[in-house]
Amino acid sequence: MKTTGSKIRDGQAVERYRDGTPSAKGAMVDGKRSGAWTYYFRNGRIRAKGRFDAGQCAGTWTWYRENGARLGIGAFHDGRQEGVWKRFDPDDRPLDTRRFAAGKQVGPTLKAGATARKPAKKAKARKASKP
Numbered sequence: 001m002k003t004t005g006s007k008i009r010d011g012q013a014v015e016r017y018r019d020g021t022p023s024a025k026g027a028m029v030d031g032k033r034s035g036a037w038t039y040y041f042r043n044g045r046i047r048a049k050g051r052f053d054a055g056q057c058a059g060t061w062t063w064y065r066e067n068g069a070r071l072g073i074g075a076f077h078d079g080r081q082e083g084v085w086k087r088f089d090p091d092d093r094p095l096d097t098r099r100f101a102a103g104k105q106v107g108p109t110l111k112a113g114a115t116a117r118k119p120a121k122k123a124k125a126r127k128a129s130k131p
Contacts (some may be wrong), residue, residue: 015038017042026052041066050076065090074100081105 009031015024016082021044022130026037039047045068056079063071070092074085080103087095094112098105 029054 002020008027010059011027012071013024013026013028013033014022017023019042021042022040023042024037024039026033027035029035032108033052034054036049036051038049041047043066045066046064047066048061048063050057051059053059057064057076058079060073060075062073065071069090070088072085074081075083077083081100082102083100087097089095096112097110099107
């Protein structure tokens with residue numbers, strides 16, 4: 001396994017913090033990240049897990065807090081955010097949900113328990129009538 005700074009093109013790679021602790025592990029194909037990758041905090045717990053396709057984030061990714069609790073989950077397509085993304089509080093309860101298309105948020109951020117609704121229409125200003 002290689003450490004950060006190596007120029008591995010094909011095979012398993014390990015990136016490390018300066019103290020030697022692994023910061024990421026995964027495969028390289030033609031010099032690009034490919035397949036499953038796992039990122040770590042300095043304490044050894046998982047920071048994030050997901051996949052790469054030719055160096056771009058792909059499929060579902062999950063992020064964690066340093067204590068191991070889930071932080072968020074979302075998907076990528078062609079390296080851009082896609083579909084429903086969810087964030088969680090430190091007790092793994094849903095905080096909010098967002099929708100993405102081609103890397104851009106579409107629609108509002110929905111807080112946990114909220115339902116989607118149309119924004120209220122603004123009332124037209126009325127002209128004051130003459131006395």
